[in-house]
Amino acid sequence: MVPAPASNASYFVRKNRNVLLASFLYVVVFILVNGANSDAFSYFNLKTTIGGGGTLALAAMGQTLVILAGGFDLSAGAVISLVNVTVGTLMTDAIGNQILVGLLAIGIGGAVGMVNGLLVAYLRMQPIVVTLATLFIVQGLALLVSPTPGGYVAEPFINFFGGNAIENVLPSALIVIVLAILAWLFIKNSRFGTAIYAVGSDEAAALAAGIAARRVKLTTYVIAGLFYGLAGVFLSAQSGGSDPLVGDPMLLQIFAAVVLGGTSLGGGRGGLIGSVVGAYLLMMFINILLVFNLPAFLSPIADGLVLILAVLIGMIGARGSFIQNIADVARRIRGALSNGRIARNWDLAIAASSRSPVAAIPNIRWLDRNRDNLRLALPAYITFAIVVVVTWFYIGDLGNSYIRSLLLLSTFLGILALGQTAVVLSGGLDLSIPWMIPLAGALFAGLAGGDNGALAWAIPVVLICGMAIGAINGLGVAVLGLPPIVMTLAANGILQGLTLYYTGGTSAGMAPSGMLWLMNGSILGLAPLIWLMFAFVAVAVAVLKWTYLGRRIYAVGNSASVANLSGIDVRGTLITVYAISGVCAAVVGVLLVGFNGAANLDMGSNYLLPSIAVVVAGGVLITGGRGSYVGVMGGVLLLIALQILITGTMLPDAMRSIIFGFVLLGALMALQQRRTA
Incomplete structure (x- = not known):
C-alpha cells in the first residue's frame, strides 16, 4: 500500500511535466530578473506582472482550445484589435453602458469564432486559410x-x-485569470472536455465512438473567440484607449505561449493552464530585454526563436522528431558518399528532366490532359473579365493607362505568387513574406546606394540572401520537422527584428535610376518590367509543368510518403520550394524599391493575404498537389483589377482587406464544391 502515493506522484509528474517545466523556468527567470530588486515580491510588482501578461494569457487560452481540437486560429490578434476599438469607441461614463459594451465586445469575439467554426467544421475548409481570411x-x-x-x-x-x-492585497487582474482557469477546469472535467481531446487526438476514432466532432470543433472556436474577446476587453482596461493594430504583433507571441505551456500543435495533448504559465514565462523573457536595456528589435527575434525551440523541445521523443530526421539525413549522406550515388542520382535527375512528357502520353489530347487545370483556372479569368466590365461601367473608357497599371501592379504579385504557388503545391504555406520583402528591399537600397553601377552585384547578393533565408525555412520544415506555419511565422518575426536592426527603424536608401526606368520607361507602349514579366511567366509555367523539379513538387504535394517510396528526394524538394519562395520575395523587394523610389518598412505588409488569395482563386488546392501557375496568374489579374476598382470608388483602404478576405473565402468555397462534386 505504500508505493501507491509515489506511483500517483510519478504519474502526476509525467502527465504535467511540460507545465511543471514551464513553471520551473518561470521561477528561475523571475529570480534572474528580479534577484537584485528588493521590491520583487511587492504588491505593486505582483499587480504589474499579472496585468502585463493577462492579455496574452487569455488569448493563449483561446488558441490552446482550438489547437487541442486539431485546429489553428490566425485571427486571434485581429479579434483583439476589433474588440479593443469597439470598447474605445462605444464606451461612456454610464455604468450600464460599460456593462453592455463589455458584454458586446466579448460577444464579438464569440461571433467571429462561430464564423470560423462553421467554415472549418461544417464546410470542411482548411483552418489556417479560413482564419487567415x-x-x-x-x-x-x-x-x-x-x-x-x-x-x-x-x-x-x-x-x-x-x-x-x-486594496494592496488582491489585484483584479488575478481574479480574471483565476476565473478563466476555473472555467477551463469545468470544461476539461466535463464530457465536452473529453470530446475535445478525443477529436484532437484522432477525429476518425472520435467519430467512430459516437462523438459529434463537428459540433465539438464549432464550440471550441466559439469559446476561443470568447477568450479573445475577454483578452481585448482586458487590454482595453490596461491601456485605457484603443488602437486598431494593437493585436497585430500578438499572433507570434500567442503561439509561442501555447507551445511553451506544453500543448502539442498536432492536437489532443496539453492544456490551458500550461498556456497561462507559458504566457507569463514569455513576458518574463521580454522583461529581460528591458532589464538589460537591450534593443527593441531583439523582441520579435526572441519570440521567433522561443517558438522554434519550444516546438523542437516538445517533439523530443516523438516519432519523426528533429533528432530522428537529422540522424536519417546524416545516414543518407554517408551512404551516398560511400557508394558514390550522388553523381549517379544527379545524372538520373538530368535524364529524367530531359525526357519529353509528351512522348510518355502520345495518345491523349492536350485538352483532355489539361481539363482539370482549365476547370480550376477558368473561374478566375471569367471573374476578372466581369470586374473589368464593372470598372468600365463605373470609371468609363479604359485606356492604355489602365492596362499599363493593371499589368505593372500584377508583376509584383505575380512574381511573389510563383513562390507561394510552389510552396502550396508541395503542401506547405509561407508566412514569412511580410518581412522578407522589406528586408530584401532595404538590403538592396543600402548596397546599391542609388548607383547604377552597383546593380550588377547588389541584385545577385540580395537574391542569394533571399534564397538562403527560404532554404532555412525549408530546412526547418523538411529536416527539423516543424509545421510550415510555425517555421515561417517564427521566421517572419526573426526577419522583422533583422530588418529593424539593419534599417534602424526608418526607410533606407534610394533606387538607382536604372530601376526607375524599368518601372517608368516605355517599350512599345509598356514598361520594360512588363515585358520581362511575360518572359517570367512563360519560364515559370514551363518549369512547373515540364521539368523534373515541377513533377517532384506535384508528387510531394499529392503524397509525401508515396513520393518518398517512389525515390523522390522529398526533403530536397521542400527545401527547394521554400528557397524559390525566398528568391521571389527578394525579387519583389528589389522591384518595389524601384517602384517606390526607396525601401519602406511597410512595403511587404499588404502582400501576405493576396499571395495566398491568388493561389487559391487560381485553382490551386490549398492541400497541395493540384493546380497551375496559369490559373494563379488569373487570380493575380482578378485581385489587381479589384484593387483598381476599389481605388476608383474612393472606398477606405480598410475595405481592400475586407474584400480580399471575402475573395479568399469565396475561392475556398468554390474549390470545396468542385472537389466534392
Missing part, C-alpha cells in the same frame, strides 16, 4: 471602426479589470 476581414473592420489610435475607456471599467479587488 477572417484575420484580414476583422482587421479591416477594426480600421473602419477606428482608423487611428485613440478612444476612451471609463475609469470604473479600468478599475474593474486592472485595479484592486482588495
